Amino acid sequence: MKKVVIIGAGASGMMAAIAAAENGAEVLVLEKNDRAGKKIRITGKGRCNVTSAKALEEHIKSFAHNGKFMYTPLNRLTPEETYRFFEEAGVPLKVERGDRVFPQSDNAQDIVDALVKRMAKKNVQVKFNKAVKTILRSQEGKLLGVMCDDGELIMADSVIIATGGASYPGTGSSGDGYKFAKSVGHKIVDIRPALVPLVVKESDISQLQGLSLRNVKLSVYDKKGKLLVSQFGELLFTHFGLSGPVVLTASGILSDYWQKNKEELMGDIDLKPALSREKLDERLLREIKELPKRSYKNLLGALMPQLLIAPFINRSGIPYNKLSNQLTKEDREVIIDLLKGYWFTLTGTRPLAEGIVTAGGVNVKEVSPKTMESKICPNLYIVGELLDVDAVTGGFNLQAAFSTGYLAGLSAAQKENIE
Ligand SMILES: Cc1cc2nc3c(=O)[nH]c(=O)nc-3n(C[C@H](O)[C@H](O)[C@H](O)COP(=O)(O)OP(=O)(O)OC[C@H]3O[C@@H](n4cnc5c(N)ncnc54)[C@H](O)[C@@H]3O)c2cc1C
Known part of the structure; x- marks a missing residue:
C-alpha cells in the first residue's frame, strides 16, 4: 500500500x-x-x-x-x-x-x-x-x-x-x-490579497460606514484618467473604505496594479447608472416642480439613502436649507456630477490577512x-x-x-x- x-x-x-x-x-x-x-x-x-x-x-x-x-x-x-x-x-x-x-x-x-x-x-x-x-x-x-x-x-x-x-x-x-x-x-x-476591501483616503467616507448600495457602478482610474476597472452591483461602506461584491471583484485587478505601482488611484460610484445625465436632470426638475418649497436636503431624501445625504451636501457645497425652486442650473449640474460620480481616492487594499483569497x-x-x-x-x-x-x-x-x-x-x- x-x-x-x-x-x-x-x-x-x-x-x-x-x-x-x-x-x-x-x-x-x-x-x-x-x-x-x-x-x-x-x-x-x-x-x-x-x-x-x-x-x-x-x-x-x-x-x-x-x-x-x-x-x-x-x-x-x-x-x-x-x-x-x-x-x-x-x-x-x-x-x-x-x-x-x-x-x-x-x-x-x-x-x-x-x-x-x-x-x-x-x-x-x-x-x-x-x-x-x-x-x-x-x-x-x-x-x-x-x-x-x-x-x-x-x-x-x-x-x-x-x-x-x-x-x-x-x-x-x-x-x-x-x-x-x-x-x-x-x-x-509574489503573494498579495485578492477579493479584498479597499482603503479610501477621504475621511468623510467613515460617516457612511454600514451603508450598502445596490445597483451602483464602481469605476477606478489611474492618475492619467485611464479606466482600470468598472463593476456593476452591490457595494458596502466600511470604517476605512469600501467592501461588498463589486469591490471584492474589482480588487484583484487593483491589487495587481498596486503590486507594480504604488500610486493612489481615483475612483467613483455612479449612484444612478441606469439614468443618463439628461434623464437625471428631468427627474430633478420633476421633483422640484412637485415640491418647490422643499429644502435641498429633503429633495436629496428622494434620491438617496439617508446616510448619504450629509456627506453629499458637504461635497456639493450647496446649503442644505436652500429651497428646491432656488436651485440653479449650475446647482443641478453639481448634484448630477456627484450622483453620476461620487468620487474618492483609493490608497490601497486592506492587508493580505483580510483577503478572501491569496493571489x-x-x-x-x-x-x-x-x-x-x-x-x-x-x-x-x-x-x-x-x-x-x-x-x-x-x-x-x-x-x-x-x-x-x-x-x-x-x-x-x-x-x-x-x-
Ligand atoms: C471569509 C472567507 C469566505 C470565503 N468564502 C468562499 C466561498 O463562499 N466560496 C468559495 O469558493 N471560496 C470561499 N473562500 C475561499 C476558500 O475558502 C479557499 O480558497 C479554500 O478554503 C482554499 O482551500 P485550501 O485547501 O487550499 O486551504 P484551506 O481551506 O485554507 O486549508 C488549509 C489547511 O492547512 C492547514 N495547515 C496550514 N499549515 C499547516 C501546517 N504547517 N501543518 C499542518 N496543517 C497546516 C490549515 O490549518 C488549514 O486547515 C472564502 C475565504 C474566506 C477567508
Whole structure:
C-alpha cells in the first residue's frame, strides 16, 4: 500500500485524502488546528458557496490568474461531480442567484462534516494539533516524508501540500506551504490579497460606514484618467473604505496594479447608472416642480439613502436649507456630477490577512496540471490556494481546491514508479 501524507485538512487536503484512499492508498492527514475545515466553516458568511453551477468554460474564465492550468483538474473533478459528491454524502444543495451553489441548510459546517465523514469511511487517519515543520528529502533530493513541529518524523511515498494561502491566518492558513515549496526549489509568484476591501483616503467616507448600495457602478482610474476597472452591483461602506461584491471583484485587478505601482488611484460610484445625465436632470426638475418649497436636503431624501445625504451636501457645497425652486442650473449640474460620480481616492487594499483569497503562490509552470505533481520534486504534490491560481467570488475558489486536491490524491495513489 502506498503511504500518502497530506499536510492540511482544509478543502483541498480533505478532498485529496478521499481520492487517495478511494484509490487504494494508506492516507494520513496532518492538521495543525484541533479540527478540520476551519476556513470552510466561515465561507459564504457561514453558508459556504461550495461550487458554481456555471458551465466549465465559465469556471475557467472566473480565474484572475492561470485559468488555463485549471482545465485538467476541473475535468477530473467537475463542478457537477462535486455537486453530486455532497448530495450523495447527505448534504442537499441548492442553486442561488449567479449560479452559486449552497447547502440547503445554509450551514457550512455540513460541508465540513460531509468531508470528515467520507474520510473516516475510507479509513483516512487524521492527526489534529499536528503542524508540519519541514519537508524531508534525502541528500540526493528524494522525497522521504515530513518532520512535524514536535520533532516527529513521518515517512511517506508521497506528500501533498494542501496548506492553503496566507489570508485569514487565524483559520490555519498562515503561509507555511510557501516555505515548504520554496525549500524544495519552487518559485513563488509574489503573494498579495485578492477579493479584498479597499482603503479610501477621504475621511468623510467613515460617516457612511454600514451603508450598502445596490445597483451602483464602481469605476477606478489611474492618475492619467485611464479606466482600470468598472463593476456593476452591490457595494458596502466600511470604517476605512469600501467592501461588498463589486469591490471584492474589482480588487484583484487593483491589487495587481498596486503590486507594480504604488500610486493612489481615483475612483467613483455612479449612484444612478441606469439614468443618463439628461434623464437625471428631468427627474430633478420633476421633483422640484412637485415640491418647490422643499429644502435641498429633503429633495436629496428622494434620491438617496439617508446616510448619504450629509456627506453629499458637504461635497456639493450647496446649503442644505436652500429651497428646491432656488436651485440653479449650475446647482443641478453639481448634484448630477456627484450622483453620476461620487468620487474618492483609493490608497490601497486592506492587508493580505483580510483577503478572501491569496493571489500569487507556487508558480504553476512548475506543477503538472495532469497530476498536480511538482516538476521539481517527484512525489510531492501541490494543491489548493497555495498555487498561483485565484478566482472571483461565486464558489470557484473552493471548486479549485476540491479539483486540484482530488487530482493530486488520485495521482499520488495511482503513481506506479515508487521504489
Ligand atoms: C471569509 C472567507 C469566505 C470565503 N468564502 C468562499 C466561498 O463562499 N466560496 C468559495 O469558493 N471560496 C470561499 N473562500 C475561499 C476558500 O475558502 C479557499 O480558497 C479554500 O478554503 C482554499 O482551500 P485550501 O485547501 O487550499 O486551504 P484551506 O481551506 O485554507 O486549508 C488549509 C489547511 O492547512 C492547514 N495547515 C496550514 N499549515 C499547516 C501546517 N504547517 N501543518 C499542518 N496543517 C497546516 C490549515 O490549518 C488549514 O486547515 C472564502 C475565504 C474566506 C477567508
